Amino acid sequence: MDYKELADKIFPNAKEITYYEEKYKKRDLPEGAIVTRYAPSPTGFVHLGSLYQVVIAKKVAKQTNGVFFLRIEDTDQKREVENGVTGILQSLKDFGLEPDEGMTDEIHEKGNYGPYKQSLRKDIYEAYAKYLLEQGKAYPCFATPEELEEMRQKQEAAKIRPGYYGVWAKYRNLSVEEAAEKIDKGESYIIRLKSPGREDRKIKHHDLIKGNVDFPENDQDIVLIKADGLPTYHFAHAVDDHLMGTTHVIRGDEWLSSVPLHLQLFQMLGFKAPKYAHIAPIMKEEDGGKRKLSKRKDPEAAVSYYTEMGIPKEAVIEYLLNIANSNFEAWRKQNPDASLDDFELQLNKMSVSGALFDIVKILDIAKTVISKYTAEHIYEEAYRWAENYDEELKNLLQDKAYALKVFGIERGNVKPRKDISKWSDVKENIEYMYDSEFFGRKIEYPYQKIADPEKVKEILQKYIQNYYVPEDDKQTWFDKIKDLAEETGFAREVKEWKKEPEKWPGHVGDVSTVIRVALTGRTNTPDMYEIMQVLGKESVIKRLEKAQEFLK
């Protein structure tokens, strides 16, 4: 009996690998085109770190007119979540990062290199496992989990490197006859790689991000096909990325230490190895230390968090690009209005170590991004967000024409207002502009320097009677408030007051604060002239009268 017969015994129905090699032709792409992929488990959950990888992978592919595809790695049934693929697809869509190929929903897919779901590729993995078996490069291993556990404990106790390798690889040198006999007896087994590696030899690897890294060769006889008949990540990675024509594997750096194994696998399979780019994780500070952003502990680890908060997708991506390439910031300064697509990302400029996640920075970016939107765009985005997450805001926004006026305050000019960094800020930001809201709840009047009820009332009264003319232009309106200040005993210019503060109890700014508070219930608002224009005469008068009433 020889390897070939043993292989036939194990995988009697597997096809020759030439079948697959011919079926999946080399991709016809322009010179230098890069093929990348995102290969998550179908957990339905997309981590910020994954989104980061996707942004990079897709960008690199697009830059070179290549392909970015989605492959679902569902070889571990324990990880599977119902509708997991849908959740992932939705997240990618939320950020405009749809793949060119791969799954399009739970069961459908597009592209010529499928199936794009690993559980559907079983026969393919078997063909390649058989191929290795035939050459004696893989073998059936009959060790039970208990046996393995016992071995590991021995190794630990003796303080030697744990694992299934060398003399510990008990079934490695079983003769084909012995193996066949065990199989005939019905003993369960898995398929292991017969690693030719030696731990005392080094391999050199050039990582596109990490640079040159030396590792000991892999000498572990790792599992290729598990007891459930599905491949392990490593084996599937080699087979799939070869067949699917991946040129650049862009993944988290937790995989860096598997590179020797993966390179070995590609070599034994006779495949050309892809280039690797290992991305450092996004970290979070905790108790002075750093740790990876955690799915369990940190809500901001889930990409859905940002859509829920209403942070625009461009802002999240821009932040990620900021972390990815430090020259992005300079580029953005040079090209404030350019599309993100125009930025050329360089893998070799990526940071080797993980950056601490900075929500403040992301919000700052979002603020700038939103400030460039038109009122119309803001309306649409805020409305779409409100539909899903905020019923009250949705109701406020029903009157589109009015909402557009509100959003148009101090917008569309050279120095647009920067006060919204996420859609969830909007309600708080605009609610006082609506009479229904304003009068609908208990109004607080936080008067500042001028708080004496009589004085406040006097200012308000005189303003309505002698100065308020809705048709006034801004300058006239402004001058009238100065007149009002003077009439009620305050300095008409702030500068004059600053020179001689003892001369008046306050200045025009203090007077206008009274009006502002009466009008809006707030001390800080956007330009008051514009607010009054938007509110309109009726509302302004009503509000000013209500404020006086309140003082009785």
Add this chain to the structure above:
RNA sequence: GGCCCCGUGGUCAAGCGGUUAAGACAUCGCCCUUUCACGGCGGAGACAUGGGUUCGAUUCCCGUCGGGGUCACCA
């Protein structure tokens, strides 16, 4: 513990043997002829540490310390 990677202000980071050690966010102050948000100007704030190599080290080498990753029939 073995193996691998990393260590510049609070954070993200330029820097590649000789620099007043950039910039951004955050922070503080002043200005922007009324607040706030912007914007402008300015301030404070860093090369983990000990040895080498060198005329000269943030930069090169070694140790120490610190941080991270990885050692599954999980990905």
